[in-house]
Amino acid sequence: MDLKSKRIAILAPVAWRTPPRAYGAWETVASNITEGLVSRGWKNVTLFATRESVTRARLIGWIERGYEEDKTQIPLVSTCLHISRAMQMADEFDLIHSNFDYLPLTYLPFIKTPMLTTIHGFSEPDILRIYRDHKDTYYVSISDADRDTELPYLATVYNGIDLSNLTFRQTRGEKLVCYGRIHPDKGFHLAIEVARKSGMELILAGIIQDQDYFNKEVKPHVNDKSIRFIGPVNPEQRDALLKEAYAVLHLNTIPERFGLVMAESMAAGVPVIAMDLGSCREVIADGETGWLVNNVDEAVGAIDKIDRIDRRKCRQRVEENFTIDKMVSSYEKVYAEIFRREAGKGKS
Amino acid sequence: MDLKSKRIAILAPVAWRTPPRAYGAWETVASNITEGLVSRGWKNVTLFATRESVTRARLIGWIERGYEEDKTQIPLVSTCLHISRAMQMADEFDLIHSNFDYLPLTYLPFIKTPMLTTIHGFSEPDILRIYRDHKDTYYVSISDADRDTELPYLATVYNGIDLSNLTFRQTRGEKLVCYGRIHPDKGFHLAIEVARKSGMELILAGIIQDQDYFNKEVKPHVNDKSIRFIGPVNPEQRDALLKEAYAVLHLNTIPERFGLVMAESMAAGVPVIAMDLGSCREVIADGETGWLVNNVDEAVGAIDKIDRIDRRKCRQRVEENFTIDKMVSSYEKVYAEIFRREAGKGKS
Numbered sequence: 001m002d003l004k005s006k007r008i009a010i011l012a013p014v015a016w017r018t019p020p021r022a023y024g025a026w027e028t029v030a031s032n033i034t035e036g037l038v039s040r041g042w043k044n045v046t047l048f049a050t051r052e053s054v055t056r057a058r059l060i061g062w063i064e065r066g067y068e069e070d071k072t073q074i075p076l077v078s079t080c081l082h083i084s085r086a087m088q089m090a091d092e093f094d095l096i097h098s099n100f101d102y103l104p105l106t107y108l109p110f111i112k113t114p115m116l117t118t119i120h121g122f123s124e125p126d127i128l129r130i131y132r133d134h135k136d137t138y139y140v141s142i143s144d145a146d147r148d149t150e151l152p153y154l155a156t157v158y159n160g161i162d163l164s165n166l167t168f169r170q171t172r173g174e175k176l177v178c179y180g181r182i183h184p185d186k187g188f189h190l191a192i193e194v195a196r197k198s199g200m201e202l203i204l205a206g207i208i209q210d211q212d213y214f215n216k217e218v219k220p221h222v223n224d225k226s227i228r229f230i231g232p233v234n235p236e237q238r239d240a241l242l243k244e245a246y247a248v249l250h251l252n253t254i255p256e257r258f259g260l261v262m263a264e265s266m267a268a269g270v271p272v273i274a275m276d277l278g279s280c281r282e283v284i285a286d287g288e289t290g291w292l293v294n295n296v297d298e299a300v301g302a303i304d305k306i307d308r309i310d311r312r313k314c315r316q317r318v319e320e321n322f323t324i325d326k327m328v329s330s331y332e333k334v335y336a337e338i339f340r341r342e343a344g345k346g347k348s
Numbered sequence: 349m350d351l352k353s354k355r356i357a358i359l360a361p362v363a364w365r366t367p368p369r370a371y372g373a374w375e376t377v378a379s380n381i382t383e384g385l386v387s388r389g390w391k392n393v394t395l396f397a398t399r400e401s402v403t404r405a406r407l408i409g410w411i412e413r414g415y416e417e418d419k420t421q422i423p424l425v426s427t428c429l430h431i432s433r434a435m436q437m438a439d440e441f442d443l444i445h446s447n448f449d450y451l452p453l454t455y456l457p458f459i460k461t462p463m464l465t466t467i468h469g470f471s472e473p474d475i476l477r478i479y480r481d482h483k484d485t486y487y488v489s490i491s492d493a494d495r496d497t498e499l500p501y502l503a504t505v506y507n508g509i510d511l512s513n514l515t516f517r518q519t520r521g522e523k524l525v526c527y528g529r530i531h532p533d534k535g536f537h538l539a540i541e542v543a544r545k546s547g548m549e550l551i552l553a554g555i556i557q558d559q560d561y562f563n564k565e566v567k568p569h570v571n572d573k574s575i576r577f578i579g580p581v582n583p584e585q586r587d588a589l590l591k592e593a594y595a596v597l598h599l600n601t602i603p604e605r606f607g608l609v610m611a612e613s614m615a616a617g618v619p620v621i622a623m624d625l626g627s628c629r630e631v632i633a634d635g636e637t638g639w640l641v642n643n644v645d646e647a648v649g650a651i652d653k654i655d656r657i658d659r660r661k662c663r664q665r666v667e668e669n670f671t672i673d674k675m676v677s678s679y680e681k682v683y684a685e686i687f688r689r690e691a692g693k694g695k696s
Binding site: 076124 | 420422428
C-alpha cells in the first residue's frame with residue numbers, strides 16, 4: 001500500500017484551538033505536522049482536536065473550545081473524554097501520532113493500532129512512571145539531549161518552525177536581545193549581567209511566567225535605556241525585535257529540551273550565544289551560527305567574537321534542519337519505520 | 349454459579365491507604381464494602397488499592413502509598429496508572445465495582461466486564477459530561493436526592509457506618525453540637541445563630557476546610573464559654589462530644605448528598621435538627637429521630653420539641669438502615685441484579 005494512503009490520526013491536546021490563536025506549544029506542533037502531511041500529499045490524515053480547530057485534514061473532536069479558553073470546563077474531564085473517544089476509533093487508523101503527553105499511553109493496552117508519541121519534554125520526573133510502564137510502543141524525542149535512558153526511541157525529530165515573519169537580514173543590529181517566557185530557567189538575570197559587563201544595550205521580551213522572578217531579578221534592572229523590557233511579542237513584533245539584534249542571548253540555567261528561540265533567531269540571521277546545556281549544542285553550530293558558553297564571562301567573551309559568524313550560515317542551518325517541511329519529512333521516515341516493524345509482527 | 353463465588357473487583361482510589369489512617373471518604377467506603385463482602389462469605393473479592401492497604405480480601409496495587417501521603421507523586425500519574433492497570437485485568441473478574449469517581453468510565457468502552465459505579469457525589473457539575481457519556485453501565489446513588497436525572501441508576505445504597513466508638517446513651521446532654529468539615533455548605537454560621545437565639549451552649553468541632561469562612565463567620569463568635577470550638581475529633585473524641593449533645597445541628601446550606609454526621613449522631617442516640625435540603629429527609633425520620641427545618645427560626649423552634657424524640661428510635665434507625673452490613677447486603681442485591689441483566693445479554 002502507498003505510504004501516503006495510510007490512515008494517520010494526529011492527536012492534539014484540547015487546551016487551545018489547533019492551531020492556537022496565540023500560545024499553545026503542543027497544539028502548534030500538532031497543527032504543523034497535520035498541515036505538513038497534507039501539503040506533502042498524505043491522503044488520509046485526521047486531526048483529533050477541539051471542534052473549532054482549523055485544518056485541511058479531516059477534523060474530529062468532542063470538545064468545542066479549549067479548556068484554557070473556556071473556564072467552565074474541568075481540564076481533566078475534557079482531556080479524558082477527548083482521549084477516550086479518540087481511542088475508541090483506533091481501529092479506523094493505521095497509526096495514531098500522539099502529541100498529548102503521557103495520558104494516552106494509559107489507554108494503549110486496550111487498542112491494536114500502533115501509537116507514536118512525541119515526547120515534548122518531561123514536565124516533571126514523576127511522569128516517567130507512565131512512560132516507563134509503556135516500553136512496547138514508539139517514541140520520538142525532540143532533541144538527542146531530552147531523552148530518558150530507559151525508553152526505546154525511534155528517532156529525534158526536531159521541531160519545525162514557520163519561517164513566515166522571520167525575515168533574514170544580512171545587516172546586524174546593535175543590541176543584545178533576550179526573549180521567551182520569563183522564568184528563571186531561561187536565564188534573563190544572566191542576560192542582564194552580560195549586558196552590564198559588556199556595556200551593550202539589552203532588550204528583554206516575553207510573557208511573564210514567573211512574576212516573582214520578574215519582580216525580583218528582572219524589573220529592578222529595567223531602566224528604559226540600557227536595559228528595556230517590551231513585554232510579549234507577536235510574530236511581527238518578534239521580527240522587528242530581531243532586526244535590532246546584534247546577538248540573541250539564550251542563557252538557560254537548566255538543560256534545554258529544544259529551544260525554539262534559538263531557531264527563530266538563526267532564521268532571522270541572528271547569531272545565538274547559548275549556555276551549553278541540553279539541546280543547545282544540537283540547535284546551534286558552535287562557532288558557526290553562534291557560541292556555546294558555560295558562564296556569564298564566557299558569554300561576554302562570545303560577544304567579541306560575533307563578527308566571526310556568517311549570518312547566512314545561521315539562516316541556512318534553520319532551512320536545512322528546522323523547517324516544518326523538514327520536520328514532517330522526518331516523521332514520514334519514522335512512520336515508514338513503524339509500518340515496517342508492524343508488518344514484521346504480522347499485524348498490518 | 350453461586351453468587352458469592354463471583355469474582356468481584358473493588359476499585360478504591362489511591363489518595364490514601366485503604367482503609368485510611370484518618371481522612372479519606374471514598375477509601376473508607378471501598379474498605380467497608382470489601383471487608384463486608386468477605387464477612388458475608390464472598391470467596392473471590394479483590395481490592396485494587398495502594399499496596400500498603402490492609403484487607404482480608406486479595407489486594408492488588410501498583411502505587412505503594414497514597415499520593416496524599418507521599419507528595420513526590422503527581423496524583424494524576426498515580427491515578428491513571430492504577431486505573432489503567434486494574435482495567436487491564438478486567439477479564440479476570442465478573443464485576444468491577446468502582447468507588448473511584450468518573451475516570452474509570454473513560455476506560456469502560458475497552459473492557460467486557462460489567463462495571464458498577466457508586467457515585468459519591470458530583471463534585472462539580474462539569475463531571476456530568478463523563479457520566480452522561482456512559483449511560484450503558486450501572487450506577488448506584490448514595491441517596492435518592494443525589495441523582496442526576498439523565499443517568500440510569502440501579503438503586504440507592506446508603507453509606508454504612510462503623511458503629512464502634514458510637515456509644516448509644518439513653519441520657520441526653522445539655523449542649524448543642526455542630527461538627528463536620530468547616531465550610532459554608534455545612535452551615536456552622538447558622539448553628540451559631542441558633543445557639544444565640546435559643547440561649548443554649550454550642551460546641552463546634554471539625555477540620556477547617558475553608559479557612560476564610562472560619563476566620564470571618566465562625567472564629568469571631570467563639571468565646572470559650574457559650575460557644576466553643578474544639579478542632580477536629582477522632583472517633584473517641586467524637587463519642588465524648590456526642591455524650592454532651594442535647595441535639596446535633598446540621599444546617600446545611602446546599603443539598604446534602606448523604607450526611608454521615610446525621611447517621612453518627614443518631615447512632616449515639618442524639619436527635620438531629622437538619623435543614624430540609626437534599627438527603628436529610630432520607631437520613632433522619634422527621635419528628636421521630638429529629639426535625640427537618642427550613643430556616644434558623646424553625647431550628648430554634650425544633651429545640652423545644654427535642655424531648656418528643658425517643659433516643660432509642662434514633663439508634664434503631666441507624667441499625668436498620670445505615671450499618672456496614674446493611675450497605676453490603678444492599679450491594680449484594682445490586683450485584684445479583686447486574687448478573688441477571690448481563691446473563692440476559694448472553695454475556696455471562
